[in-house]
Amino acid sequence: MEIIHKYFKNLTKIQVEQFSKLQELYQDWNLKINVVSRKDIDELYLRHVLHSLGIAKVMQFKPGAKVMDVGTGGGFPGIPLAILFPETQFHLVDSIGKKIKVVDEVVAGLGLENVKTTHGRVEEVKDTYDFIVSRAVAQMETFVRWNKGKIAKKQNHDLKNGILYLKGGDLSEELKLYTSATIYDLPNYFDEPFFETKKVVHLGMKYKAN
Numbered sequence: 001m002e003i004i005h006k007y008f009k010n011l012t013k014i015q016v017e018q019f020s021k022l023q024e025l026y027q028d029w030n031l032k033i034n035v036v037s038r039k040d041i042d043e044l045y046l047r048h049v050l051h052s053l054g055i056a057k058v059m060q061f062k063p064g065a066k067v068m069d070v071g072t073g074g075g076f077p078g079i080p081l082a083i084l085f086p087e088t089q090f091h092l093v094d095s096i097g098k099k100i101k102v103v104d105e106v107v108a109g110l111g112l113e114n115v116k117t118t119h120g121r122v123e124e125v126k127d128t129y130d131f132i133v134s135r136a137v138a139q140m141e142t143f144v145r146w147n148k149g150k151i152a153k154k155q156n157h158d159l160k161n162g163i164l165y166l167k168g169g170d171l172s173e174e175l176k177l178y179t180s181a182t183i184y185d186l187p188n189y190f191d192e193p194f195f196e197t198k199k200v201v202h203l204g205m206k207y208k209a210n
């Protein structure tokens with residue numbers, strides 16, 4: 001938990017309580033339904049919580065903004081972001097029901113009121129969002145295809161509405177079609193070796209009616 005304080009200094013009492021509770025909630029739920037690997041549970045705050053919050057170093061979501069987390073798994077990056085931005089609406093989607101069950105239990109355990117969840121494939125989601133966040137779900141080309149028609153028309157943030165994707169390694173091949181993508185290196189914000197090759201990719205997407 002100290003690692004969250006190290007990089008996010010102005011947390012409210014409620015946010016501190018919610019972040020602190022994550023360890024216990026994930027430890028308990030992970031015994032029943034495995035959503036986080038054993039090694040990662042011991043380093044939950046570094047590998048999952050702080051990594052998810054890397055998106056917050058690039059983008060401060062505004063109150064009232066709508067954000068979808070595609071392939072949220074056990075709730076990453078959506079749950080840490082929903083704690084940090086309590087006035088932003090988060091929609092967490094995953095095609096595996098037992099993962100959404102864990103997410104629902106964690107959301108209830110934290111008392112988060114700005115999160116809704118859907119058990120289903122993102123291709124079936126009909127709504128529109130200011131931003132779509134994700135980690136470890138699909139190659140960019142597939143991901144862009146899945147999310148066409150899901151970007152809101154009105155721009156309310158400095159960055160263009162679109163995708164904020166946590167990725168790692170060499171992205172030159174994967175992003176070669178996307179010359180407008182911007183890569184933000186997480187070591188510019190976090191000094192732990194875990195972040196050495198990790199990045200947030202922002203890809204603005206055109207509004208397109210479904």
Ligand SMILES: C[S@@+](CC[C@H](N)C(=O)[O-])C[C@H]1O[C@@H](n2cnc3c(N)ncnc32)[C@H](O)[C@@H]1O
Nearest residue numbers: 071072073076094095096120121122135136137
């Ligand atoms: C490797 S896990 C990553 C989970 C989480 N984002 C994380 O980083 O911890 C990929 C997740 O994407 C989900 N997924 C894959 N394709 C999907 C789709 N088309 N719609 C919704 N969820 C999908 C899977 O069910 C799985 O839970």
